[in-house]
Amino acid sequence: MMRNTSAGFGHLSDSKLGRKGSLTAVCILNAIFGCLTSLAPNYVTYLLLRFLTGFSTGGVGLCAFVLATEPVGPSKRGIAGMSTFYNFSGGIALLSGIAYVFPTWRALYVASSIPSVLFLVLVIPFISESPRWYLVHGRTNKAMKIMRTIAKSNGHHLLDGVTIALDDEANDTSSGNQSWKSATVEKETISGSVIDVVQSPITRIRLFLALGINFTCSVVYYGLSLNVVNLGTNLYLTVLVNVVAEMPAFAITAVLLDRFGRKPLAIGTKWFSAMFCFMGSMMGNVGIWKVTRVCSGILGIFGMAGTYNLLFIYTPELFPTVVRNVALGCAIQAAQIGAILEPFVVVLGGGFPFMAFGVCGLIGGMVAYYLPETLNKPLYDTMTGLEEGEIA
Incomplete structure (x- = not known):
């Protein structure tokens, strides 16, 4: 419900708690609030607990991804990063099955909170800090x-x-x-906050561009997923098909990532998705046109899934270690704002949602054009290191 707290956890991850400490904290909170939601006695309590669950969930992917990819060198970083998203899509596919088995919302919240507990017990003790x-x-x-x-x-x-x-x-x-x-010594005190990001001209411009591209990407990615309610098909099956369509995108993107670079691939996948969204907007919702619209949605998800997960690799590479998590957190926050707006677009129905998604994909590709390429570039640790690396 409310996941726009990624920047806050990014700040804690960059400063006091570290990557592993922040990941541990958000998993504990996610498990507690998720289970408590199943016991909500009234709607107001339910809303409060969903807010708190969203507060914790917003930091899980952020902390986990950075912790998993920071120790990886430039030549393997793209493949390592893209491989993590199979777990994300696999979780959504599994969730559609869990929702089918546990149709009551109380049981579903308990079942969906169990993975956080298992992660705390079976995974966290065996991973190291960055x-x-x-x-x-x-x-x-x-x-x-x-x-x-x-x-x-x-x-x-x-x-x-x-x-x-x-x-x-x-x-x-x-x-x-x-x-x-790895990078140059920081001349100034860095607290790992958003203020540090916007004070540097280089990271400030990169942050604004990252916010724009993540926002437009989220509008399309989550929008196409939500728009299945307008297609008149089986909800569980369509969600599963959309998730399955994402998985080949991960493999293809991982292969092309180190061959063509982050920037061309970000532009290409966004425009690929936009093309099929525009196509879907022109199709009707009966007969062969309905099938074509569904296929357009699946191909749109295919393209934007590649972009969405590519951005998790691309965005951290744009910023030094001292502000990497908070910058990625801001980008994720922009993405979640896009996700929040999606129901207002989807509810309009007809071809309008597809048209809106196509426009966002087109604009997002244009924004990505102004980002620098990071292929085979080092991950800088300090602001000074990034600035001197740009000059060199």
């Missing part, structure tokens, strides 16, 4: 410990002289020791 977060907070020893663990799991080991440091601290040595440069 070494980049440790680095920018001066906890180099813990960062190096994680890096050694990662190297060992890959069948390698780090030499004794190898260190992890910010660029101005990383000096070339002549005795065989090596320094791993």
Whole structure:
């Protein structure tokens, strides 16, 4: 119901709690509020608990994705990031089955809260904090410990002289020791807030563009999913088909991501989806035209699913570690605003929703044109590192 809290959890993730700490907190809150919703005695209590559930849910994907991809190098970051979205779509597919098995809303809320509990027990204890977060907070020893663990799991080991440091601290040595440069030392105090993002001209422009492209993407992605109620088909089956249509988009995008780059793919997938949305707006809702409209919606979901998940990889690469989560949180918040507006578009029915989705896809592709390419670029850790990297 209310998920526009991603920027808040992004700030906590960048500052005090870290990636793992924030993920743990949101999973606990999500499980508690989700289960309490099933016990709501009246509508007002239900609304309050749904608000609190949305408050916690808004930070789950944000914290999990950044934690999963920050330790990954540039050559594998795209594939690693896209692979995480199979779990997202798989969860939606599973939810359609759970909703069919548990038709009462109270039972459904309990069933949908169980995965958060399982994640806390079976996954969280076995994952590590992001070494980049440790680095920018001066906890180099813990960062190096994680890096050694990662190297060992890959069948390698780090030499004794190898260190992890910010660029101005990383000096070339002549005795065989090596320094791993990740970014420049921050000259100013960074708190990991939205204010830090907008104070820098580079990140400010990138943030505004990211907000625009994520907003338009969300309008199409969630809109096409909600618009199944206007197609006159079986609700459970149509939701399942839409989810299945997303999965090939992940694989294709993952393959093309490192070949063509983030920017061309973002533009291409948005315009691909827009084309079929425009096509759907011109079709009727009877006979062969109804089938064509349904197919247009599925292909629209296919294209926008590629964009939506690509943005989770693209957006974090645009910002340094010190503000990465809060910037991604703002982008997700813009996306959720788009999702909130969707019911007002879908309720109009007819060909208008498809037309609106097509316009948003077209505009979103135009906005993406002004973003920089990040393919094979390093993930900078500080504002100064990003600025100097742009100059270089």
